[in-house]
Amino acid sequence: MESKHKFRKELELYLHIPFCVRKCNYCDFLSMPAEEEVRRHYVNCLLEEIRQKGGLCREYQVSTVFFGGGTPSLLAGVQIAELMEAIGNSFSVASDAEITIECNPGTLDRQKLLFYKNAGVNRLSIGLQSALDRELQLLGRIHTYGQFLENYDLARKMGFENINVDLISALPGQKTEDWEYTLRKVLELRPEHISAYSLMVEEGTPFYEQYGRDERCREQGGHPCYLPEEETEQEMYRLAGQMMNEKGYRRYEISNYARPGRECRHNIGYWRGISYLGLGIGSASLMERLRFSNIGSMEEYLEHCRGLGKGTLCFGSQSAGEFLGEQSLAGILQNAPELLNAEQVIALDKKQRMEEFMFLGLRMTEGVSRKEFKERFGAELEGVYGTVLQKLCSQGMLEQKEGRISLTEEGIFVSNYILSEFLL
Known part of the structure; x- marks a missing residue:
C-alpha cells in the first residue's frame, strides 16, 4: 500500500x-x-x-x-x-x-x-x-x-x-x-x-x-x-x-x-461525489463523469469473466486483454463497454452533475457548500436554484449559515420531496 x-x-x-x-x-x-x-x-x-x-x-x-x-x-x-x-x-x-x-x-x-x-x-x-x-x-x-x-x-x-x-x-x-x-x-x-x-x-x-x-x-x-x-x-x-x-x-x-x-x-x-468503481454483478460505478453498472445476470457475469480470463473476447484484431491494456477506462466505456461487463453507460452532463451534487450532498447534516458548487460548476448556487432555495427556506425545510445550505429537522422528515425539488 x-x-x-x-x-x-x-x-x-x-x-x-x-x-x-x-x-x-x-x-x-x-x-x-x-x-x-x-x-x-x-x-x-x-x-x-x-x-x-x-x-x-x-x-x-x-x-x-x-x-x-x-x-x-x-x-x-x-x-x-x-x-x-x-x-x-x-x-x-x-x-x-x-x-x-x-x-x-x-x-x-x-x-x-x-x-x-x-x-x-x-x-x-x-x-x-x-x-x-x-x-x-x-x-x-x-x-x-x-x-x-x-x-x-x-x-x-x-x-x-x-x-x-x-x-x-x-x-x-x-x-x-x-x-x-x-x-x-x-x-x-x-x-x-x-x-x-x-x-x-x-x-x-x-x-x-x-x-x-x-x-x-x-x-x-x-x-x-x-x-x-x-x-x-x-x-x-x-x-x-x-x-x-x-x-x-x-x-x-x-x-x-x-x-x-x-x-x-x-x-x-x-x-460527496468521489469516483467509485463497482465490481461484481449489478454493481454501480461513477468514473470520469460516466455512470455505469455491471451485468445483473449471474450466468452472463460468470461467462463474461471466464472469457476475459481465457482471452476469448476480442475487439477487432486484438484480444480483450491487449485492447484493455492500451485504452483508458473512459475510452473503453464509450467504445466497447461490453469488454468491461458494463451496462447502461451514461455520460452525465452538467445539469445532471448539479442535481447529484445537491441531492446527495443534502443528505449530510453539514449540507452543501456554495463555494464548492461554484468551483465545480462555474456558477453561483442561487443563480441555478434561487427560486427553489427561497421557497424551501421560507417553508422552514432548509437553513443557510456560514456559506452552507442544509436540511432542517423538519426538512429531514420530507427529505424525498425536498431532494426531488433539485431536479432541473
Missing part, C-alpha cells in the same frame, strides 16, 4: 457479494442463496475482474474498499483474503484505506475474523436490525440477538476497533418502546458507528405482499393497520437522535450516527 499523497485522483471500490443464507422478508437487493460451487466460481470471476479493471486505474489511488451484499461474511475467510490480495496487487491502495466488510450474525467465527484481520479489513458492519427476537423473526433474519452478541464480543476480542451496527425502525407492529429497547441495548455496547434506517416496503418482496397497502395508506396520511403511523415513525426518528446524542454520537447523515472521527469514509465519499 502506498501513501495517499502521491496521487491526484481518489477512488473507492465496492465489491458486491450477492450470496445469502436466505432472502430477508424486506430485502429487494440483488442477492440470492447459492451452493458453495457457485460461490467459488463467482469469486474466481471477481478476481479476474479485479485484475482487468485494476490495470485501467493507474492514475487513481483507492481510499476505501467496501464488501457489500448479500452477505459477504458467507464467503470463506480465505476467499476474502484472496480478493484483498488481488486488490492490493492490481490497484494502488492508500496505507490508511478504510476497508469494510458487511457481516450477518450467525455467519462469523474466529477463523473468518482472523482472515479478515490479516487481510487488512479494519471495519465491520454488522446487520443486527433489532434486539428483539420476535422482530428478527418477523424480518426473516437468520439469527437471534444472542448470536449477534456472541459475534460482536468475538470481533472485539479479535481486535476490531471500528464496528458499525445496522438497525431498522418502523417495523410492522413495532411500538416506540420496542425501538427504544433496541437502541438502549445497542448503545450499551458502544459501537463506533450506528446506521438507523426506517423500513422501506419495496415492491417484489414478501413484505410488499403483506404491507404494501399499508405503506400506501401511510404515505397518503391514512391510518395503516400494521405499520406505525407517520407520527410514530417520526417519533422513533427523534428518539434515535436524542438517545444517540446523549451517548456522544453525532448524526452526520440522515440515517447515520458516529462517535467523533468514526464516520464511514466510504459512504461520505459517495455523498
